[in-house]
Amino acid sequence: xxKARSKRGGLLLRLxxxxxxxxxxxxxxxxxxxxxxxxxxxxxxxIVDLLKHPNRALKDGIIVTPTLLRLRPLPxxxxxxxxxxxxxxxxxxxxx
Amino acid sequence: xxxxxxxxxxxxxxxxxEAQATIDAxxxxxxxxxxxxxxxxxxLLSKAQDALRQSEEQHRQIVEATTDGIMKVDAFEKIVxxxxxxxxxxxxxxxxxxxxxxxxxxxxxxxxxxxDPFARPAxxxxxxxxxxxxxxxxISVNIAASPLVDGEGRRFGTLGMxxxxxxxxxxxxxxxxxxxxxxxxxxAAGVAHEINxxxxxxxxxxxxxxxxxxxxxxDSSTSASPGKSDAWLLDAIKGPIxxxxxxxxxxxxxxxxxxIFSRSPIDEPKCxxxxxxxxxxxxxxxxxxxxxxxxxVKLYGVVPKVEANEGxxxxxxxxxxxxxxxxxxxGHAEQNEIRVSTRVHDGRVVxxxxxxxxxxxxxxxxxxxxxxxxxxxxxxxxxxxLAICHRIxxxxxxxxxxxxxxGKGSTFRVAxxxxxxxxxxxTAPVVxxxxxxxxxxxxxxxxxxxxxxxxxxxxxxxxxxxxxxxKAKQALALCAGGETFDLILCDLMMPDMTxxxxxxxxxxxxxxxxxxxxxxxxxxxxxxxxxxxxxxxxEHLEKPFSPTTLRAVVRRHVx
Numbered sequence: 001x002x003k004a005r006s007k008r009g010g011l012l013l014r015l016x017x018x019x020x021x022x023x024x025x026x027x028x029x030x031x032x033x034x035x036x037x038x039x040x041x042x043x044x045x046x047i048v049d050l051l052k053h054p055n056r057a058l059k060d061g062i063i064v065t066p067t068l069l070r071l072r073p074l075p076x077x078x079x080x081x082x083x084x085x086x087x088x089x090x091x092x093x094x095x096x
Numbered sequence: 097x098x099x100x101x102x103x104x105x106x107x108x109x110x111x112x113x114e115a116q117a118t119i120d121a122x123x124x125x126x127x128x129x130x131x132x133x134x135x136x137x138x139x140l141l142s143k144a145q146d147a148l149r150q151s152e153e154q155h156r157q158i159v160e161a162t163t164d165g166i167m168k169v170d171a172f173e174k175i176v177x178x179x180x181x182x183x184x185x186x187x188x189x190x191x192x193x194x195x196x197x198x199x200x201x202x203x204x205x206x207x208x209x210x211x212d213p214f215a216r217p218a219x220x221x222x223x224x225x226x227x228x229x230x231x232x233x234x235i236s237v238n239i240a241a242s243p244l245v246d247g248e249g250r251r252f253g254t255l256g257m258x259x260x261x262x263x264x265x266x267x268x269x270x271x272x273x274x275x276x277x278x279x280x281x282x283x284a285a286g287v288a289h290e291i292n293x294x295x296x297x298x299x300x301x302x303x304x305x306x307x308x309x310x311x312x313x314x315d316s317s318t319s320a321s322p323g324k325s326d327a328w329l330l331d332a333i334k335g336p337i338x339x340x341x342x343x344x345x346x347x348x349x350x351x352x353x354x355x356i357f358s359r360s361p362i363d364e365p366k367c368x369x370x371x372x373x374x375x376x377x378x379x380x381x382x383x384x385x386x387x388x389x390x391x392x393v394k395l396y397g398v399v400p401k402v403e404a405n406e407g408x409x410x411x412x413x414x415x416x417x418x419x420x421x422x423x424x425x426x427g428h429a430e431q432n433e434i435r436v437s438t439r440v441h442d443g444r445v446v447x448x449x450x451x452x453x454x455x456x457x458x459x460x461x462x463x464x465x466x467x468x469x470x471x472x473x474x475x476x477x478x479x480x481x482l483a484i485c486h487r488i489x490x491x492x493x494x495x496x497x498x499x500x501x502x503g504k505g506s507t508f509r510v511a512x513x514x515x516x517x518x519x520x521x522x523t524a525p526v527v528x529x530x531x532x533x534x535x536x537x538x539x540x541x542x543x544x545x546x547x548x549x550x551x552x553x554x555x556x557x558x559x560x561x562x563x564x565x566x567k568a569k570q571a572l573a574l575c576a577g578g579e580t581f582d583l584i585l586c587d588l589m590m591p592d593m594t595x596x597x598x599x600x601x602x603x604x605x606x607x608x609x610x611x612x613x614x615x616x617x618x619x620x621x622x623x624x625x626x627x628x629x630x631x632x633x634x635e636h637l638e639k640p641f642s643p644t645t646l647r648a649v650v651r652r653h654v655x
Binding site: 017018019021022023024050051054055057058062063064065066075078079080081082084 | 107110114117118120121122124125126127128129130131133136137138140141
């Protein structure tokens with residue numbers, strides 16, 4: 001678990017990964033890059049390892065990893081996969 | 097409409113799209129782990145994927161490493177997969193073949209088995225057929241086909257395993273031909289043996305008559321009062337006798353040629369061979385083919401002996417000469433030429449057979465040494481001659497090559513290694529010119545052929561005391577009883593007791609006499625006889641021999 005940046009009132013993102021599995025590493029790198037490059041507003045990215053915290057994943061309704069959750073603003077949005085499709089990620093994060 | 101229904105519907109739509117996204121991500125391999133909702137435990141996919149990848153890689157390696165060609169064909173007879181081996185067999189890159197219709201390279205019978213793998217003949221799991229290489233060459237293959245069926249039992253294509261059997265077929269046909277050659281050889285040896293015995297008697301007696309006639313003519317010319325009728329008689333006989341001697345000499349040459357082709361025991365020993373002698377012999381055999389079609393030009397350079405098998409080499413030369421002749425039209429002998437030559441080049445003896453025929457088109461010249469490749473009509477050529485020649489020459493560590501210009505003719509070139517070490521040399525003993533009559537010797541002649549026996553006795557009686565016996569056992573009894581001879585002339589192949597048997601027995605009971613044996617051979621060599629005679633201490637005389645040769649050998653031993 002790592003917090004990239006913490007700012008109040010902005011986007012709250014949570015990325016579920018599975019240890020050092022290849023798609024998970026790629027998803028972490030992609031998520032960080034997208035946040036750095038495109039998110040001008042405040043955001044909070046939390047990375048959760050499914051293998052260490054299976055119960056949290058269960059509570060968040062995670063079925064597969066990697067999965068990126070947009071927890072705030074509501075409604076909750078999910079992006080599934082290694083986040084290599086930047087447009088898709090941005091569209092989901094911006095959707096209402 | 098229920099106001100709460102809208103957010104609910106939105107949630108459902110979202111969940112559906114998330115489910116779709118999950119499936120997409122799974123299919124594109126972007127998922128690392130799945131949460132098992134029953135046990136609430138995460139399952140890492142990577143391990144399963146690795147295992148799958150490994151297994152796939154293993155299967156791929158097997159499919160690519162196998163020496164058999166493998167293909168998957170869909171229901172429309174289109175290739176969906178080929179391994180590298182099959183593509184290579186047919187002259188393509190694997191990717192070029194994807195989507196290709198099988199009719200591009202398959203005959204109707206091969207297509208039938210692919211269309212219905214169960215349609216093959218009863219009792220056969222596979223089908224022997226031919227496929228067409230990209231270049232148009234036919235490849236002999238053996239195909240095993242099995243249907244590809246999906247999970248619900250529906251057939252969606254065929255899996256074909258293709259084995260290249262060109263080499264196997266080639267070997268088989270060469271084996272068959274060499275079998276046939278072996279039996280022809282055995283037959284020839286038998287015939288030669290049967291002819292040589294009476295021929296030895298014919299030649300011996302004719303020469304004997306000629307000698308008597310010669311001295312009679314001398315006597316009559318020196319005589320004070322020659323009878324006119326005697327002189328006329330002698331003159332009248334001289335011509336026909338000489339003609340008969342000449343004819344007999346020709347029979348002798350023909351039989352000797354036959355023997356060249358049979359003088360190949362099972363292990364085909366290599367000897368120091370005089371290529372010119374073999375070429376001459378082959379030319380004589382092919383003369384009938386040559387003389388109506390071409391002038392024959394011989395350009396023999398002085399060449400050392402080669403290490404080869406005489407019979408096999410004769411077969412090669414005969415084949416090349418007959419091929420050269422068949423490349424020329426019949427009846428224009430003056431306009432066409434067949435040229436044979438020998439020379440030394442690059443430390444090897446090079447023998448060339450050239451013709452002034454139509455030449456070989458460049459597109460087929462690469463295939464003329466292939467088995468079954470022939471341009472001759474059905475029934476004329478089997479397409480095996482050159483293939484066998486090529487193998488024979490290669491077996492002798494030599495090289496058979498061809499050069500051809502369309503419209504000008506072809507040259508076949510045989511390059512053979514020069515004989516390096518002193519191998520067994522099979523030649524008739526050198527005739528030694530003897531001056532004056534020698535000592536009167538005591539000679540024992542053993543031959544089951546009465547005609548030969550009488551002829552040899554007749555030729556030698558004047559100069560030596562000759563004991564002639566038809567059975568080796570009698571000879572053994574005589575020698576065992578203490579009789580001694582200056583020379584024992586003994587036939588090699590005899591019923592009951594052979595010359596070899598007699599030699600073995602004499603070595604035991606009268607070793608001195610065994611050393612005085614000279615063997616008479618008629619040509620029917622068994623492998624045993626060959627080994628026996630390969631001992632340089634064992635002298636032999638080939639039937640039919642001339643009286644001069646016989647007398648020279650005898651005189652040498654008596655002195």
